[in-house]
Amino acid sequence: GAVVSQHPSWVICKSGTSVKIECRSLDFQATTMFWYRQFPKQSLMLMATSNEGSKATYEQGVEKDKFLINHASLTLSTLTVTSAHPEDSSFYICSARLAGGLAANEQFFGPGTRLTVL
Amino acid sequence: AQSVTQPDIHITVSEGASLELRCNYSYGATPYLFWYVQSPGQGLQLLLKYFSGDTLVQGIKGFEAEFKRSQSSFNLRKPSVHWSDAAEYFCAVGATSYDKVIFGPGTSLSVIP
Numbered sequence: 001g002a003v004v005s006q007h008p009s010w011v012i013c014k015s016g017t018s019v020k021i022e023c024r025s026l027d028f029q030a031t032t033m034f035w036y037r038q039f040p041k042q043s044l045m046l047m048a049t050s051n052e053g054s055k056a057t058y059e060q061g062v063e064k065d066k067f068l069i070n071h072a073s074l075t076l077s078t079l080t081v082t083s084a085h086p087e088d089s090s091f092y093i094c095s096a097r098l099a100g101g102l103a104a105n106e107q108f109f110g111p112g113t114r115l116t117v118l
Numbered sequence: 119a120q121s122v123t124q125p126d127i128h129i130t131v132s133e134g135a136s137l138e139l140r141c142n143y144s145y146g147a148t149p150y151l152f153w154y155v156q157s158p159g160q161g162l163q164l165l166l167k168y169f170s171g172d173t174l175v176q177g178i179k180g181f182e183a184e185f186k187r188s189q190s191s192f193n194l195r196k197p198s199v200h201w202s203d204a205a206e207y208f209c210a211v212g213a214t215s216y217d218k219v220i221f222g223p224g225t226s227l228s229v230i231p
Contacts, residue, residue: 034218036221041226043208043222044208044221045221046219046221093161093162095162107219108164109161109163110161111160111161
């Protein structure tokens with residue numbers, strides 16, 4: 001099946017620093033990747049939609065200058081949390097969508113990245 | 119805009135008992151519907167999906183779901199629950215084949231041995 005990886009799986013950083021999270025589709029090309037945020041015991045909240053070669057589309061209320069998304073290739077998208085603060089601590093999950101075909105709306109999820117900001 | 123509700127925050131069932139997790143959606147046309155499972159420390163796994171056709175959909179791990187347009191529902195069922203099914207279950211809806219997917223709040227399933 002389609003596999004999506006995330007790196008790192010967990011990260012602890014100091015307040016004010018920036019953290020980059022990578023999302024890779026390992027065995028398929030993904031023209032679209034999504035970034036979600038999940039607080040404990042809560043659902044996934046879509047942060048942004050990332051299309052290869054173009055600017056990401058952010059959901060209402062998500063600061064695009066704080067959460068920088070780059071989708072430079074068909075297999076890699078990155079999320080950079082700039083000037084992180086404790087309230088940014090969360091579980092960040094990416095997903096990748098197969099390009100075309102009947103499964104065009106099926107997303108394959110990465111295992112998530114646990115970010116803790118001290 | 120589409121939305122998803124899962125009325126049950128937490129459900130506890132005995133191992134071997136049947137299971138039904140409820141999902142209701144709000145969308146004007148026929149939506150794309152999904153059920154995902156999230157186990158502790160693991161990523162989301164797709165159990166099944168509905169795009170069109172037969173309204174009873176079979177998925178992995180013995181799960182099935184039925185799309186009922188009249189009730190705007192897509193309930194997940196399993197005839198006999200195993201202890202390993204304890205996890206968080208999310209229903210999700212998308213408007214078109216290339217639209218974003220919106221997740222419901224989730225239902226936490228506990229299984230009593």
